[in-house]
Amino acid sequence: MNDLRDLYQEVILDHNKRPRNFRILPHPTHHADGVNPLCGDRISVYLDIEDEVIKDITFQGAGCAISSASASLMTEALKGKPIAEVEHLFDAFHDVVTTDCECPKGLGKLSVLAGVRDYPSRVKCATLAWHAVRAALEEHKEAVVTE
């Protein structure tokens, strides 16, 4: 069961059980839904952006431990960040969950999701919330889909 612990690390289990920033923002400046048709998971992200900076970011939805924890960790990582950094962070995070790269230092807690790289079918779970944020920033009207 040790290798499963590489995937389901304590931090992930904790964020799954007690997701942070798990609420709806009443008046978001940006909002989008992400859908993973494979498992039916649906995550909505809400952003409050002022002067190109993410003042607040929250999410809602039902998903597996990986997608919920990833969304929760993402909100923590992005809060207070300039939106110009989102793409860069997403790229670095994407590398971490899909390649054998060494985890870049700037990723902080997000690197606990590195175990996903050994479970290709779960990469979409880990990136669902990020796709939704990207869609929100691009002001997509329809839900983004991971397929």
Add this chain to the structure above:
Amino acid sequence: MSTLELDIARIRAEFPILRQRVHGKPLVYLDNAASVQKPKAVIDAITECYTGYYANIHRGVHLLSERSTVAYEKTREKVRAFLNAASTQEIIFTRGTTESINLVASSFGGQTVKAGDEILITGMEHHSNIVPWQLLCERTGAKLKVVPFTDAGELILEEYERLLDGPVKLVAFVHLSNALGTLNPARQLIEMAHARGIPVLVDGAQSIPHLTVDVQALDCEFYAFSAHKIYGPSGVGVLYGKKALLEAMPPYQGGGDMIRLVTFEKTDYADLPNKFEAGTPSIADVIGLGSALDWVNAIGLDAIAAHEHALLDYATVQLSEIPGLKIMGTARDKAALVAFTMQGAHPHDIGTILDREGVAIRAGHHCAQPVMQRYGVPATARASFAVYNTRDEVDVLVAALWKVKEMFEL
């Protein structure tokens, strides 16, 4: 020991794929409702075709073409006998259940359904028995009506009866639900539709490997199934249709093999069943289906069903003892599969953890999203049984589910 008791060890030995280990554990394959594994006899039949006598069918004057044609058409007779259809002209080879249903929606539906008409399906359909009818409705202006079901997963017959009184042109229902395991009362549903002169299509994708189907006794107009669910190869399916209806229906696709005479002015179509088999079919795979039916017949569907039912009963009891586990689909008449959720663990996580224990299950919406919506869950986990599964494998499943609880501290 009952006469129906099977030598499962011997049957398992016929499946080369089951011998392997995954993640260091013996493979426990419980994703049979998605697709079932193939016995060596079927694999050999396909290999023999390609190595011994493969050629295109129906048009060669040479020996190989003759032999391929004979083997292909022999399978049509095997399917006829398996379904107890009246004639081989009523057996159309397709790519699968999905194409069989699309054929009926397009050809029969296009011919008979008009604006204001209704198509009646049930709330527990697979997407393949929903979307073709939605497309037909979009094309024609007809309406799709849905028979609801109870929390246990049983169709509400009073509602069915009421809905039948509408301008219904066709009833299409799933024989055995892939999401709930419900075995619908096909004969009764068909009789009720016939009492109002409404034709019926039965989606037999799940039922075909688990129970004896007699299309004449059922008296359905159409019956659709896939080879890959009954130990045959993927890429081949069957549409049974009553001859008079098939004869009156326009072709589904145009091409080679479905014509009698083509000129640029006009084309005369071939007789049944070729009219509905345009283009070169999946010849070796059709022959593989024939071999699969021989294999099933040699064991006997009744014996297979009895074995699977005992497994289902055992699994239902064992799973019910896991705290927080909820079985979805508790109909009185069920077959071959158990779908469930676990409080605090998403089906996707259950699937991943079980996989590391060697247990292959399905996690997701099972191409039946309306069923998930009905119960307010995004997804379920599903263990589904075939003749080669054992009680020991159910025990491995149960032990693996306890590991899920351990992992998530439930």
